[in-house]
Amino acid sequence: MTGKEILNKALMVEILKGLNQTLKTLVSKAVTIQYPFEKRKVWPGFRGKHAMVRDPKTGKDKCIGCMTCARVCPAQCITVKREKIENKMVVTEYKIDASRCIFCAYCVEACPTCALVLTENYEYSVYSRDELIFDKELLLKNWDDFVQRWPEDTYFNKFWQPPGIDPKRWPKTKQEQKPIPLRGAALTEQKEAVKEEKDETGNS
Amino acid sequence: MTEFLIRVIITAIIALVYFGILLLHVAYATYFERKVIGHIQMRLGPMVVGPHGLLQPIADMVKLVFKEDVIPSQVDRVIFRIAPLISLVAAMTTFSVIPVNQGWYIGDINVGLLFVLGIAGLGTYGLILAGWSSNSKYAFLGGLRSAAQMISYEVSLGLSIVGVILLAESFNLTEIVQKQQQYWHGMFLIPQFVAYFIFIVAMFAETNRVPFDLPEAESELVAGYFVEYSGMRFGLFYLSEYLAMFCMSALATICFWGGWTIPPVLLKAWPWLGNIPGIVWFLLKVYFHIFLFYWIRGTLPRYRYDQLMLIGWKVLVPLALLNIVVTSIIKYIF
Numbered sequence: 001m002t003g004k005e006i007l008n009k010a011l012m013v014e015i016l017k018g019l020n021q022t023l024k025t026l027v028s029k030a031v032t033i034q035y036p037f038e039k040r041k042v043w044p045g046f047r048g049k050h051a052m053v054r055d056p057k058t059g060k061d062k063c064i065g066c067m068t069c070a071r072v073c074p075a076q077c078i079t080v081k082r083e084k085i086e087n088k089m090v091v092t093e094y095k096i097d098a099s100r101c102i103f104c105a106y107c108v109e110a111c112p113t114c115a116l117v118l119t120e121n122y123e124y125s126v127y128s129r130d131e132l133i134f135d136k137e138l139l140l141k142n143w144d145d146f147v148q149r150w151p152e153d154t155y156f157n158k159f160w161q162p163p164g165i166d167p168k169r170w171p172k173t174k175q176e177q178k179p180i181p182l183r184g185a186a187l188t189e190q191k192e193a194v195k196e197e198k199d200e201t202g203n204s
Numbered sequence: 205m206t207e208f209l210i211r212v213i214i215t216a217i218i219a220l221v222y223f224g225i226l227l228l229h230v231a232y233a234t235y236f237e238r239k240v241i242g243h244i245q246m247r248l249g250p251m252v253v254g255p256h257g258l259l260q261p262i263a264d265m266v267k268l269v270f271k272e273d274v275i276p277s278q279v280d281r282v283i284f285r286i287a288p289l290i291s292l293v294a295a296m297t298t299f300s301v302i303p304v305n306q307g308w309y310i311g312d313i314n315v316g317l318l319f320v321l322g323i324a325g326l327g328t329y330g331l332i333l334a335g336w337s338s339n340s341k342y343a344f345l346g347g348l349r350s351a352a353q354m355i356s357y358e359v360s361l362g363l364s365i366v367g368v369i370l371l372a373e374s375f376n377l378t379e380i381v382q383k384q385q386q387y388w389h390g391m392f393l394i395p396q397f398v399a400y401f402i403f404i405v406a407m408f409a410e411t412n413r414v415p416f417d418l419p420e421a422e423s424e425l426v427a428g429y430f431v432e433y434s435g436m437r438f439g440l441f442y443l444s445e446y447l448a449m450f451c452m453s454a455l456a457t458i459c460f461w462g463g464w465t466i467p468p469v470l471l472k473a474w475p476w477l478g479n480i481p482g483i484v485w486f487l488l489k490v491y492f493h494i495f496l497f498y499w500i501r502g503t504l505p506r507y508r509y510d511q512l513m514l515i516g517w518k519v520l521v522p523l524a525l526l527n528i529v530v531t532s533i534i535k536y537i538f
Contacts, residue, residue: 015504022244022503032248 045158047103047118050096051146052139056181056191061140062115065091069107069116077101096139099132109162112171117157119146147182154179219300219310226299230446231261236491237498244502271435276338279432283337288433288440291330295447297323302454303378305464305482316377317369320455321362324410327448328354331412331419334441335429346428349509350412350419356516357409357416363524364402367531368392368459381463390467393460398527400460402520404496407452409516412445413497415504416512423506453493454486461489 001009008014033040042048052061065082077100081093108116119142126132134142147155156179161170181187235250235257242249250257275284301316303309313319328350335347369375371392372383384391393400409416420428430441457463464482471478507515 018503019499022499025246026240026243026499026502028246030243030248031246034248034251 042120042122046120046122047105047159048122049119049124049142049146050098050101050134050139051117051119051142052136053115053117053180054140054143054147056187061136062113063091063094063136064113064115065089066112068110068112072106072110074104074106075100075102078107091136094136094139096134097132098134099129105159108157108159111160113173114157114160114177117143118159119143119157121146121149150182153183153187154181156180215310222299222310223296226296226447226450227443229450230443231265233446233450233494234264234442235261236494237501240495240498241502244499265439268439269436273435273437276340276432278339280337280339283333284432285437287330287334287337288430288437288444289330290333291327291444292440292447294323294327294330295444295451298451299447299454301377302451302458303381303463304454304486306378308483309378312376312378315375317365317375317380317455317459320377320451321358321365324448324451325354325358327444330441330444331429334433335419338429338432340432342425342427343429343431346419346421346425346431349425350429353409353412353416353418353512353516356513357406357520360402360516360520360524361406361410363521363528364399364406365459366524366528367396367399370528370531370535371395377458377463381458381465384462385465385468388467388469390465390469391460391462393462396460396527396531398523399531400456402524402527403456403460405515405520407456408497408500409512411448411452411497413449414501415507417506418509418512421506449494449497450490453490453497456493457486457489463489 052063054060055062065080067080067082070076070078070080077097079093079095079097080091082089082091084090103118105118108118121142156177160177161167161174167175181189238260239249239257250260253260253263275281298320300310301313301319303312331350331354332347335343335345335350338344368380372380374380374383380392387394408414412419418428419425420430422428425431430438433441464486466477466485
């Protein structure tokens with residue numbers, strides 16, 4: 001040991017440095033976010049609770065029963081059953097088992113009509129596993145619940161137009177997908193547009 | 205005879221009030237600790253129960269009292285029950301002679317300093333007996349460590365105070381405080397800075413606090429000597445640890461910081477400082493030491509066992525002896 005090292009040890013320089021450091025952090029601002037009372041901002045592309053978009057034009061879901069989501073799901077947690085009734089494909093059963101879902105959002109990317117969505121809502125712990133199996137009504141209800149708490153007037157999910165894929169290869173419906181109006185000016189605009197459309201069709 | 209009885213009753217009432225105040229102090233000392241440690245780690249500490257978590261210690265106390273009192277089947281029942289009481293009584297008794305202001309004490313005895321050191325040393329029996337009677341390896345190791353640590357550091361604690369006793373020419377705590385007023389700086393901290401350093405280090409070891417918390421090392425011995433304790437019996441150990449911290453801080457304040465007085469230099473410069481009651485200065489100084497406990501807990505890791513012994517016997521004891529020699533020579537010459 002050199003003389004300097006001995007002096008450092010005798011004067012406890014390193015301990016004093018440490019104490020200085022902790023005193024600095026003691027007076028600096030805490031970084032805690034007090035979770036249940038204040039929440040962190042959710043970034044676009046967050047994959048949370050499953051929901052089915054309620055189309056503001058029709059008030060129903062946009063699912064056409066193409067089974068793409070069930071086929072693409074790596075965890076195989078989506079069950080779709082369909083029947084041909086009066087020459088039309090009708091979805092008789094639609095289930096997502098959220099307890100088995102791995103939140104890859106492939107179903108959202110694959111859905112040609114942008115009917116499915118993984119919302120930004122991450123607070124949906126429940127007391128039994130049955131409650132995590134969402135059928136169509138529950139998925140629509142999830143959407144309504146989510147929309148009520150969504151701060152903006154419109155909603156658009158990043159995975160409806162899958163990033164990393166050439167936009168020309170998206171289905172036409174996906175290419176034309178616009179942010180969904182939820183409330184306020186955007187919704188009234190949409191309603192007027194729908195009215196005009198109806199009038200036009202009625203006139204012709 | 206009646207006069208004697210009245211005095212006994214009055215003393216008992218004062219002691220009870222003192223006891224209550226100390227319990228409340230311990231409750232909020234835990235809150236203070238959690239806040240300080242939290243902010244050192246850039247957290248907030250308790251925030252939910254009451255405004256800024258102010259009712260947290262009360263919630264903790266209620267929880268401790270209502271917890272099931274588990275006594276393992278293999279323990280030595282009598283000693284297991286007595287051990288926490290020994291450490292609590294030892295910790296409480298020291299406060300009977302500690303003056304918090306001019307004339308504010310329960311008992312004023314000539315050998316106050318020795319009394320405090322002796323009774324504080326008795327508290328070790330509680331820890332050792334708890335470790336022994338629990339019939340558990342962790343608790344036993346914790347008890348052994350506490351025995352070795354207490355013996356080693358009580359030596360340097362006692363020797364460090366000898367310098368103060370030489371300067372004050374008294375064992376009486378009130379007289380020690382009054383003697384410090386003769387100096388312009390009003391505290392033994394300046395002539396006895398080596399002794400103060402030794403006292404602080406030994407104080408941490410005596411109260412089993414970080415960086416010398418080997419008897420209750422949570423990362424190796426789970427909780428050390430009180431592993432098998434639960435509910436209020438655990439609470440009593442907790443209580444006695446915080447009381448010991450308060451007692452040692454009070455002793456450091458009285459012996460080195462001039463107790464409830466302020467330096468005469470300051471008093472001369474700003475005479476209005478004399479209007480502030482002495483207990484305010486006393487508590488400020490004591491809480492500075494308690495803050496020191498928490499600050500160092502938030503900074504330093506635990507020493508190894510051989511390092512603990514090395515610091516105790518090879519550094520602190522020779523340093524304390526040297527301090528006594530130098531102090532005596534200077535005292536003899538001047």
